[in-house]
Each structure stands twice: as C-alpha cells, then as structure tokens.
Amino acid sequence: MTHQRSPASVQALTSGWRRYFPFLAIVRTYQTAWLRPDVLAGVTVFAVLVPSALAYGELAGLAPVAGLYAAVGAMLGYALFGSSRQAILGPDASLPLLMMAAIAPLAAGDMARYAALAATTALLAGAICVAAGFLRFGFIANFISQPILTGYMAGIALTVIGGQLGRLFGIKVQADLFFSQVLEVVQRLGETQLLTFVIGAASIALLFYGKRRWPRWPGPLLLMAATIALVTLLNLDERGVAVVGSIPSGMPQIALPRFSAGDFFALLVPSLSIALIAFTDVLVNSTSFAAKNKYRVDADQELIGLGAANIGSSLLGGFPVSSSSARTAVADSMGGRTQVVGLVAALLCVVFLLFLTGLLTNLPLVTLAAILIVAVWGLIDFAQLRWLYRVRRSEFWLAMLAAFGVLTVGLLQTILLAVVLSLLGVIARMSRPHDAVLSHDAAQDLFVEREIDPRTTDVELLPGLIVYRFDAPLFFANAPYFLDRARALIDSAEHPVRWFLINAEPIVDVDATAAAIFMEFDAEMDERHIQIAIARAGEPLRAMLDRTGVTERIGEAFFFPSLHGAIQAYEISATAAPPVSTPPAP
Structure with a gap:
C-alpha cells in the first residue's frame, strides 16, 4: 500500500524548509522585474567590495586575495540562509584584529599555519552561530549594550588606523599597540618615504571628498585603478x-x-567572542534595513545565516566575516530587492579571481592603507557619543572605557570585559530601580505616582495605608533596597501604619533570596501589627510566591486582583478596629 502525504503535511514540510532556507521562498516568489535592479546592485557591490576585501585580507595578516576568498564564501552562504534581503556579508574591520590576537601566538610565525588557524577560527565561529540559531539564542546580541559596542568599535577604528600609520609613511613600525605605534611614527618621521606618503595622503583626501561629493561612485575601485596606472607608468x-x-x-x-x-x-573562546561581536553587528545592520524596506528579519535565522557565511569563508581559506553597513547601503541604494544581489557580487568575484588578478600586481600597499583608514573612520560614531554624553553621562564614560580598553589592554580581554560590564550595568540599575508611593485622584478615579521624598511625611494614600510600587523584579541584588525603602516609608508616615499595600504589577518575578527577605519583612511587620497586602500580582509571580511560602505567610485573603479592591478591604478593616502599629525596635 502506498501512502500519500496530506496537503496539510506537505505545506508544513515546505514551510519548514523555507524557515531554514529563506532563499527558497525568494525563488518561489521572485519577480522578473526585480532582476535588473538586483543585477545592477550586485555589480555595484562588487565594485565597492574588491578594494575593501583586499585591504581587509591584508589587515588580517594574510595575502590580500584571502579577503576575496572570504567574501565569496560569505556572500554565497548568507544569500542561501540569511533572512535579510539587503544585507551583504564579507570581511570587515571589526574582526581581523580580534582573530589575530588569538591565532598569532599559536602560529609562531608560520604563515601556512596562520592561514589554517584563520580559517579554523571562521569555521568555529560559524558553527557556534549555526548551533545558537537552531537553539533560538537570537537574544544573545543583547549581552553587549549599545554604548559599549559604540566604544568598542571606536577603539577598533583607532587600532586599525594606528596599524596603518607605518604603511602610510613608508616606515616599518615595530610597535603593536595604538599609542606606542603613534609615538614610534612621530619619532621616526625623518624616515618617511615621500612618494608613499604623497600617494597615501592624496588617496585619503580623495576618498573622503568622493564619499561626500559623489556618494554613489565606487571611489575605492577608481582609486585602485588610478594608483595602479600611476605606479605602472612612472x-x-x-x-x-x-x-x-x-x-x-x-x-x-x-x-x-x-x-x-x-x-x-x-x-x-576567541571564536565565541567573534561570533558575539559579528552577530550584534549583523542584527543591527539587517534590522535597520528591514525596517527601512518594511519587512522583518528573524534573529535566530540571522544567526544561521551568519554561521553559514563564516563556514563558507572557512571552506575557501578565508577568515571570520560579518556584515558591512557600507556595502549593504550600496545594495539598498541601487535598488537591490533580494539576496540575488549577493549571488551576483559573489559570481563577479569568482570571475575576477579566475581571470583578472594580474591587474593588481602594481597596486600600492599604501592605497590599501588609505582605503582601510577611510573605511574604519566610519566606525567612530561621533553622533552617538555626543548623544550619550548629553543624555546619560555614565554610559558615555562606559563607551570611553571600552575604547580605551581596546587601545591598551587588547581586543579579547576588552570584549570579555565589555560583556561583564554590560551585565554589571544591568544589575546596578536593577539594584536601585525606580519606585513610588501612589495617591488617588478621586476626580478622575486614577492612581497617581508620587516620587518618594525622605523629607516629607506625606506617604499615605489614606490614613494608615501606604500603597507602594517597586518597578522591577525582586532578586538578590535589589531585595535589601526594597526592604530599606519600605521601612523608611513606614517610619516616616504621619499616621500609625495599618496596611502596607504593594502594587506588584511591575514585580514579574521573585528569586529565592528575595523571597526569604520578603518573609523576614513580613515577620517584622507582624511584630509591629502592620499587615502586608499585595495587589495586581501576575500569575508567574503568584506561582513563585506560592512555591516559596510567601502566600501562606501573608495570607491568601490579602492578595487582591486590583488596587480598588484592596483599598475597599482596607477601609472595611479600618472601621472595624483602631490602629495598633508600633514603632520599630530601637
């Protein structure tokens, strides 16, 4: 007997394939009207890609052509598995230095081993991303805060610029950290190779001017052609x-x-750091262009796409790759509609590698240095830094610390420190969250929050009733703060307190430490004849309070679905018995 799949099961199967192979959905719905803009965008991306890929190959400590190998593998892998229609993946400035810090000590000067380790790092980073995508770990991009990422990228940019100063002046620099590189170049200015410096300085000036005057022109490619011709003719x-x-x-x-x-x-561990940095960059880039073009990307699928891009780069002898906001912007500005743009650019790179590499023999290394310096200058987000300085000074200094760490301590150490600082920043903010006492606006029947002022005794909603809101989950780091604030409110009240009513809507969770402190607080309030009551607790919080014994300790009768119900219950109890609360023990 033969069995046929039902239409529903076939639809579910094809839907699952499209979930993990977004390119299949593109093929299924592709319109012929999209082909011309996709091809045009692919050609333009190729023109922009070639010089930058060669420069990043050089930056990675490999032969410049390795940048093109990495670009081909990355664009093919992402086009098949990525969910963004505009994102172009390939070599970028943020990862080669991070990779070099990990593999240079292992290679010990052996260039063949160095190249193998570079490809291995890309393979491991890719495998980590694919596994994380299947496990739906798309949230990991949140482990690095935007201010720290801004500072980290600024540090990367300055590190790259410092590393290219020697090439710009025609000096072989021995130092390996930014400040020492700058100092060495200044001390050895008398050794400057004048022709090299003139070509480099003119190239930088022309690239910056070209970006502003003719932003859609492939400035780096034209510069390469001009300097190759100059070297050849003269x-x-x-x-x-x-x-x-x-x-x-x-x-x-x-x-x-x-x-x-x-x-x-x-x-x-270095591959894990690379995967985290690359994914953060990819997700920011892809979501930005998806929003501009009115569609959504899947964070988990972006992990898989990034992983496929890095594995593709590794299989061709490349190195870790990420997204390029510049090349993505080019694809978008030229009207690119789908991932076909990346396939066209990859195909053109293959043609170039097969037949046209001889054209690059006389390409000055200082031209690549100029292309790198101009490219990474865009990583320094001055507007974001100014905004942080104006809006939240502490996060501005956090960004500065991240940048300084990259320049002085090292890339691997800084990225680990960045994650730790981000998490500590979250804990610090949650350890002293916003809180308020509530009053009632009878005219509009609204509860209005009032900031807590230690200089006033006006903390009660009704005589003997304090309504307190704590705007965070209760856990080990903020439970003592909650306890201190509650005690201070009770002690400062104008009338003897009978009920301390907690508006628990923002408290979505309670850990074991906080539950123990909460029970200690309830026992203390019992001694002072003050009743704790809880209103608007969500189901997850109620379940946790039930498991930890807090519900039993307070009493089921003192949990209320609404503030109005709790206040009515208080008014009934207040008329039934006089206040008996006692001051705290000395």
Whole structure:
C-alpha cells in the first residue's frame, strides 16, 4: 500500500524548509522585474567590495586575495540562509584584529599555519552561530549594550588606523599597540618615504571628498585603478613605493581547515567572542534595513545565516566575516530587492579571481592603507557619543572605557570585559530601580505616582495605608533596597501604619533570596501589627510566591486582583478596629 502525504503535511514540510532556507521562498516568489535592479546592485557591490576585501585580507595578516576568498564564501552562504534581503556579508574591520590576537601566538610565525588557524577560527565561529540559531539564542546580541559596542568599535577604528600609520609613511613600525605605534611614527618621521606618503595622503583626501561629493561612485575601485596606472607608468615600485606584487589566479580548493584538538580548545573562546561581536553587528545592520524596506528579519535565522557565511569563508581559506553597513547601503541604494544581489557580487568575484588578478600586481600597499583608514573612520560614531554624553553621562564614560580598553589592554580581554560590564550595568540599575508611593485622584478615579521624598511625611494614600510600587523584579541584588525603602516609608508616615499595600504589577518575578527577605519583612511587620497586602500580582509571580511560602505567610485573603479592591478591604478593616502599629525596635 502506498501512502500519500496530506496537503496539510506537505505545506508544513515546505514551510519548514523555507524557515531554514529563506532563499527558497525568494525563488518561489521572485519577480522578473526585480532582476535588473538586483543585477545592477550586485555589480555595484562588487565594485565597492574588491578594494575593501583586499585591504581587509591584508589587515588580517594574510595575502590580500584571502579577503576575496572570504567574501565569496560569505556572500554565497548568507544569500542561501540569511533572512535579510539587503544585507551583504564579507570581511570587515571589526574582526581581523580580534582573530589575530588569538591565532598569532599559536602560529609562531608560520604563515601556512596562520592561514589554517584563520580559517579554523571562521569555521568555529560559524558553527557556534549555526548551533545558537537552531537553539533560538537570537537574544544573545543583547549581552553587549549599545554604548559599549559604540566604544568598542571606536577603539577598533583607532587600532586599525594606528596599524596603518607605518604603511602610510613608508616606515616599518615595530610597535603593536595604538599609542606606542603613534609615538614610534612621530619619532621616526625623518624616515618617511615621500612618494608613499604623497600617494597615501592624496588617496585619503580623495576618498573622503568622493564619499561626500559623489556618494554613489565606487571611489575605492577608481582609486585602485588610478594608483595602479600611476605606479605602472612612472615605475614607482622601483622608487620605493611598496606594491602588492604577484597574486595567484584561480579559486582555492574547497576544504575544511586542518587543526588539532589543542587548536580547537585554544580558539573556542576567541571564536565565541567573534561570533558575539559579528552577530550584534549583523542584527543591527539587517534590522535597520528591514525596517527601512518594511519587512522583518528573524534573529535566530540571522544567526544561521551568519554561521553559514563564516563556514563558507572557512571552506575557501578565508577568515571570520560579518556584515558591512557600507556595502549593504550600496545594495539598498541601487535598488537591490533580494539576496540575488549577493549571488551576483559573489559570481563577479569568482570571475575576477579566475581571470583578472594580474591587474593588481602594481597596486600600492599604501592605497590599501588609505582605503582601510577611510573605511574604519566610519566606525567612530561621533553622533552617538555626543548623544550619550548629553543624555546619560555614565554610559558615555562606559563607551570611553571600552575604547580605551581596546587601545591598551587588547581586543579579547576588552570584549570579555565589555560583556561583564554590560551585565554589571544591568544589575546596578536593577539594584536601585525606580519606585513610588501612589495617591488617588478621586476626580478622575486614577492612581497617581508620587516620587518618594525622605523629607516629607506625606506617604499615605489614606490614613494608615501606604500603597507602594517597586518597578522591577525582586532578586538578590535589589531585595535589601526594597526592604530599606519600605521601612523608611513606614517610619516616616504621619499616621500609625495599618496596611502596607504593594502594587506588584511591575514585580514579574521573585528569586529565592528575595523571597526569604520578603518573609523576614513580613515577620517584622507582624511584630509591629502592620499587615502586608499585595495587589495586581501576575500569575508567574503568584506561582513563585506560592512555591516559596510567601502566600501562606501573608495570607491568601490579602492578595487582591486590583488596587480598588484592596483599598475597599482596607477601609472595611479600618472601621472595624483602631490602629495598633508600633514603632520599630530601637
């Protein structure tokens, strides 16, 4: 007997495939009218990509062509698995230095091993992202706050600029940290290679001017063509201008990188850091352009897409990749509608690698340095830093600390410190959350919050009744603060307090430590003949209070679904018995 799938089961199966392979949905719904803008956008992305990919390959400590290998694998992988229609993935400035800090000590000067470790790092970061995507860990991007990410990116930008100063002046710099690099260049200015510096300075000026005057033109590509022609016509390579030299043509063999168990464990934590930074960057980029084009991206699918991009880069001998806001903006501005843009750009890169790499032999290295300096300058978000300084000074200094950490301590240490600082910042804010006492506006029948002022005794809603709202979950870090605030309110009240009513709507959870402190508070209030009551507790909170014994301790009768019901119950009890609350024990 043959069994046929029901239409419903077939639909569920195809829907599941489209969930993990978004490109299938694009193929199914693709319109021929989209092909022209997609191809045009792909050609433009390719023109912008080639010089930056070569520069980032050089920045990663590899042959410049490795940047193109990484770009091809990244664009193919993301186009098949990513959920953003505009995002273009490939080499960027934020990851090569982080990778270098991890693999350089392991390679110990062996360039073949260095290249294998670079590909291994991309493979591990990709595998981590794919696993996290299937486990629906898209929320991990929230582990790094925006101020810290802003500072981190600014630090990355300055680190890259510091690393290119020697190439800009034609000096072989020995220092490896930003401030020492700047100092060494200043001390050795007399050794400047004049032709190199003139080409570099002019290139930087032209790139900045071109971005402002002709933002849609492929400035870096035109600059590459001009400086290659200049070197070739004037034989500048014979006059001290360093050039890229011979670049092998063809595509690399598709293969997994070779690595040992020791390499795996040594690179696991750095790969996790790279995955976290890259995913944060990808999610910010893809959600921004999705909002602009009125659709939504799936954070978990973005993890899978990023993972596929890094695995693709690894298989071609590349290095860790992330999204490029500049190339994504180019794709969007040229009318790119779908992931076909990335496929077109990848195909053009393959053609270039097969037939046209000989054109790059006379490309000055200082041109790549200029392209890098201009590219990473955009990572310093001056507008965001000014906004932080104006709105929340503490987070501005947190951003500055992250930037300073990158410049002085190192990239790996700073990213771990950034995560810790972000979490500590959350805990610090939640340890002293906003709170208020409530009063009742009888004319509008509304409860109005009043800021707590330790200088006043006006804290009661009715004589003997305090209504208190604590705007955070109760947990070990803020439970003592809750206790101190409650005691202070009771002690400062004008009348003897009979009821302390908690508006529990914002308290969505209570941990074991907070529950124990809460029961201690209730016992103390019992001694003072003050009744604790709770209103508007949600179901998760009620369940937790039941499990920890708090409900039994307070009494089921003193839980109320609304503030009005609780106040009516208080008024009934107040008329039945006189107040008997006692002052705290000395």
